[in-house]
Amino acid sequence: MLQLDVSGRPQAWITTREAAVIYACDGVAWTLGDPCQVLRGGWQRLSGRQSRIEVHSIIAVRGAVPSRAWRQAPALSNAKLFARDRFVCAYCGHRHDVEDLTREHIQPTSRGGRDTWMNCITACRSCNGRKGSRMPEEAHMSLLYLPYVPSLHEDMILRGRRILADQMEFLLASVPRNSRLHG
Ligand SMILES: [Zn+2]
16 A cells, blocks of 8 residues: 555555554545455444455555655665666666666766765666776766656655556656656
């Protein structure tokens, strides 16, 4: 399930179990999308019926909005970097398996380059090895696409493993037009 804060900003991917706890504690502010799972609980003594919770694919939880998380750039990881760059090497333009991809620092770390979204790009092992610790222009290797910092909504897409259609629709609506995810 996709968890949002009460204002609709994505917070986390949570399991059905975690979602059930939020429902049980009356922590759901509002929901979007269709119920995607029905959980059955205990039998109610009076009615003789089994309690059931319909869990929605997008759940906004009550409570204060943590402003800090919103301002921070999403954490950089290889998995998300490769997903941002669509598993395409920025130098040769070929799509590769994850095992053949590397996190390439455009300005090499040995020369002061930082480990950030804006200085990192996806490169295959052979292009990365060929470039070595040179700047792209020194190596006569130009970037076929540019790095960027993913928005929070885009970050949720990059982190998600199996994203339901209504969750994807919600997240993509807030992803900037220039994102490669629209490509
Ligand atoms: Zn390559």
